Amino acid sequence: MRSALPGLAGALSSSGAAVLVAPPGTGKTTLVPLALAGDLPGRVVVAEPRRVAARAAARRMAALLGEPVGGRIGYSVRGERRRSAGTRVEVVTTGLLVRRLQADPELAGVAAVVLDECHERHLDTDLALAFCLDVRAALRPDLRLLAMSATAQAQRLAALLGGAGRPAPVVEATGAQHAVDVVWTPPPGPVDPPHGLRVDPRLLAHVAATVRRALAERSGDVLVFLPGAGEIGTVAGSLHGVDADVLPLHGRLPARAQDAALQPGPRRRVVLATALAESSLTVPGVRVVVDAGLSRVPRADLSRGLGSLVTVRASRASVTQRAGRAGREGPGAVYRCWTAAEHDRLPAHEEPEVATADLTAFALELACWGAPGGRGLGLLDAPPPAALLVAVRTLQTLGAVDGDGRVTARGRALTAAGVHPRLARALLDGTPLVGRRRAAEVVALLSADLPVRGDDLVAAWRGLRAGTDRGATARWRDEVARLERPAGDGAGPPDAGPPDGTLPDDTVAGLVVGLAHPERLARRRPGGTATYLMAAGTGAELAPGTALAGAPWLAVAVADRSPGRRDARIRSAVAIDEATALEAGGPLHTDGDEVSWRDGDVRSARVERLGAIVLAERPLPDPDPAGVRAAVAEGLRQEGLGLLHWTPAGSRLRARLAAARDGLGEPWPAVDDEALLAAIDVSGARSRAELARLDVVAALRALVPWQLAGDLDAVVPDHVPVPTGSRIRVDYTDPAVPTLSVRVQEVFGWPQAPRVAGRPLRLQLLSPAQRVVATTADLAGFWVTGYPAVRSELRGRYPRHPWPEDPATAPATKRATSRSRPRP
Structure with missing residues (x-):
């Protein structure tokens, strides 16, 4: 260097x-x-x-x-x-x-x-x-x-x-990196891939076994890479009794414990670390790395408003960094808990956070800088438009930015708190409701990434106040002291809010959490004790055995949804009552007339709700007609054109119009599902039953421009007359190729077939027994090149039927000849 x-x-x-x-x-x-x-x-x-x-x-x-x-x-x-x-x-x-x-x-x-x-x-x-x-x-x-x-x-x-x-x-710069041997140590049996936050216990047991092997085979301290604090705790328990000091190293530890893991010890050490030990840090004495091959990264669920950490395979760049820890002080070794073939399939680099994470705080920083959305800034990667849009809408809801995305005075106050904008909102708006100190205590618990057991937030809060975990309590108190300053600066005079202790802990925590995440206020679903509906419309469930089960309402602080699951899993919450939910979620509380398509029909009611949670519903006898029309249109969009009664005449008219559109284009109307859902007039229907009574033929004819209406039967006739005088129905099953199935003898004398939808009508020519003998859209050409072979093949099989040598001029017929009449 x-x-x-x-x-x-x-x-x-x-x-x-x-x-x-x-x-x-x-x-x-x-x-x-x-x-x-x-x-x-x-x-x-x-x-x-x-x-x-x-x-x-x-x-x-x-x-x-x-x-x-x-x-x-x-x-x-x-x-x-x-x-x-x-x-x-x-x-x-x-x-x-x-x-x-x-x-x-x-x-x-x-x-x-x-x-x-x-x-x-x-x-x-x-x-x-x-x-x-x-x-x-x-x-x-x-x-x-x-x-x-x-x-x-x-x-x-x-x-x-x-x-x-x-x-x-x-x-x-080049460095004196020492050689690092790579030892491939995949698990002996099958292991499930990581799923959400879950890591297969069999992999963790294998990691512990690999650590024991490394201690026996190599000298020096051992650095073990695991995805999170939970896995570190599990592996530490499995290493009980090893002849080494086992030390954790992760972001939830107090500073003193983190620093202790970075100091050489009196005897051999096993340091169990998250990705924070990949770079910047030198863990002295390490000559061996054991790598589980996993990372924990943020993911934003934009459709449900949930953010979480998920476990993924580490990239090749990351595992290379990890292996390098073993060669800083001398020759070392890395034990990789996967195969060389799996290594080649790892992603080259980790995804940047901007591509996957919640961008609310990121967007607020950009707005405070005077560059909404990052306009004019040198960003390595532009934020994804959908994630940025969700972030800006959240900030507008918080009052942090205006309609153009520019920061407001409130937005600057939220930024000054030094926590996520949602938590900053809870801190500032919660202070007048619950008192400065208690608002800061709850927000500190939510923001400081503390080692909290269980999903009962209030129990965790009380544990911190009691000092059950001295290191965690010290970190929490430092964060509370820091947060009290912006809370006081942005939320009124020092005595704003009720005196501490006036409100119960559950109410205080529920109000603060609800202010931060009003969309996660949740009511228990009927018939269950652990399943809930959140105000955002997402289902959520508690873990089995939780003390929160049965609570009528929850203020959910942390929830995530594993891939493939419909409902979210509640990780941390507060049991509250309905009054607290309504106070915390005030902007989501509405009471008004609703006309919508629900449960398969138009429903009209006076509805009181908290977001997606219906609190009360009363029938609405005289709904707004415009609302009914919109509901019917929405029902048709949701359930499709099958709600209409398609008579044979309606289906045939649709097929004829499709052929006209395919052959001639505009202004003939498009009649595919998407076009009909947008264009067909269902304004006269007020219910599912009335939709089924709609005159589909009239509705389709109304789509045809008036100047073309008189040409419909000529352009795409339902039946076509043939030389015998028969009127035969045209088959429009394939709009690109209207087809007429007719016996050969009935089109004798026809030099060419008529045009349908701007193109020659395709003829499916039949034998006297109604079997297809030829298909053509060029009848004149068929008489010259195709008919002689058909005549040669069929005249012996059907001797009573005429088979003239010049069919283009011969008279058409429906009947066979008499037995005494000589065959031509």
């Missing part, structure tokens, strides 16, 4: 922005910021995607300088800050950097911004990069900007940082 520093300094000096690509273990996170601080007069801000990485990087740089953190090297993360006036290098989280950019776009006193681990593509990382590029372009051309990564797509980053057709320089 040191050899690359002069080139990096030159690149930043000449271009102002650069991309550094360096493999894990080269020291880019610590050596580069120190070098920049030595060359530049101002402060260097280093942005890391995670708090634990920010603290670790600051400690490492301070140790290299032989001084404590808080002097020349400092850090700032949510709820914790260690810096001083003399700090030259400050490590922050990307989220905190975004907050600072919003408050001070010029970044006064900052000479350089270093964005580490850009390949992880968190939403805050994308925002920080885009905002810094905007600052350099408009306010601070002297600001140095460096994007660093071990596996970044360097050319994309360089193009974005350079702009104007000139990419920023890319500096590549």
Whole structure:
């Protein structure tokens, strides 16, 4: 890494922005910021995607300088800050950097911004990069900007940082990465793939067995990659009795416990970590990695308004990063719990969060920056239009943006809270209802990613107040203290709201949760104790054995829906009463006349509802006619044209019109299902029964323009007269090829068939026994080239029927000749 520093300094000096690509273990996170601080007069801000990485990087740089953190090297993360006036290098989280950019776009006193681990593509990382590029372009051309990564797509980053057709320089550094042996250790038996949050217990048991094998076969500490805190707990329990210290490392742990996992121990260690240990962090002593091959990523269910984490197969880039942890201090080994063939099928890279996550907070940050939707900003990937639309509509509901997507004063107040806009709304609007302290306590519980057991939110709240888990309680109290400040700033005077303790805990928690997620207020379905309907219209169910079962109403804090399941699973909720639900979900509470198509017919009623939840319903004797017409049209759209009574005459007329449209085009009307559903007039019907009595023939004829109505029977006749005088029905089954089935003898003397729907009528010529002997749309050509063979074949079989040599001029006939008449 040191050899690359002069080139990096030159690149930043000449271009102002650069991309550094360096493999894990080269020291880019610590050596580069120190070098920049030595060359530049101002402060260097280093942005890391995670708090634990920010603290670790600051400690490492301070140790290299032989001084404590808080002097020349400092850090700032949510709820914790260690810096001083003399700090030259400050490590922050990307989220905190975004907050600072919003408050001070010029970044006064900052000479350089270093964005580490850009390949992880968190939403805050994308925002920080885009905002810094905007600052350099408009306010601070002297600001140095460096994007660093071990596996970044360097050319994309360089193009974005350079702009104007000139990419920023890319500096590549090599490192002394030691050899890492790959050991493929797939489970011995079948294992179910991850599904939602579920990971097959057989895989976790195999991971634990692989750890025991690695401890026996290799030296050094073992770093184990698992998707989440729950799996870490399961594997830790399976490792009871191993001759090593088993330490967890995940985002829910208190800072002290996270930092402890990053310190060498007195004896051998097994560190069970989530993806936060993939990069930025060096876990000292690790010579072995055991990788379950899974990641946990955010997913937004736009249709149901649910967001969740799901477990997926890790990408090849991620597992390569993980394996690199084993080779930082010497030769190592990685035990991969899958096969080499499966490895080749892994996705190359993780999807960026902007492609899959809830974009509500992201959209609000863009609006606060003055770039609604990201217009004019240098984003690595544009947000998906559907997800962005849902996010903006949510913000408009919260009053955070106006109709044009521009931020409002309320939107800025929500952003200042430093939590998701929905939780910020609950904090600000909940304070006058429940008191500042208790509103902050509930929001802190929802926002701090604390290790909570069970789905009873109130029980978890009381456990935190009692200090059952000292580390979790400490983190929670720090978050409460932080949140009380914006709650007071945005929600009235300090004594706003009832005195703490006036309202029961269930009511307080239910109001705050309901304010955050009014669409998740849920009422128990009739006949069940654990199934509910949420105000958004999605079904939800409680886990078996929950203490919440039987509650008439719930305020649902967390719910997700596994792929393939109809209903959501409730993960965290509060039991409430109807009055609390109505207070929290006020904007969703309506009482008015409703006319709709429901249960197969038009239903008219006076309905009181909370979103999709019907509270009361009374018959409506005289519904609005316009509403009835709309309901009938909706019923026809839902159930299709089968609601109409299709008589044979109606079906034939539709087929004739389809042929006219196919052969002649406009202005003949289209009569496919979609076109008829849009065009057919059903305004005279008020119910399903009246739809069935509709005159389909008249409705179809009404679609024909008046200037064509008189030509209908000529253009697409129902019957066609043939030379014998018979009138034979045309078959319009295939609109592209109207067909007439007729015996050969009845079209003698016909030089050519008539035109139907603008094209020659296809003739299906029959023998005297009504069997098809030829099909043609060119009768004149058939008489010359096809008829002789037909005549030769059939004259002996049907001797009593005429078979003239010149059928084009012979008289047509329906009858056979007499026995005494000689055969022509």
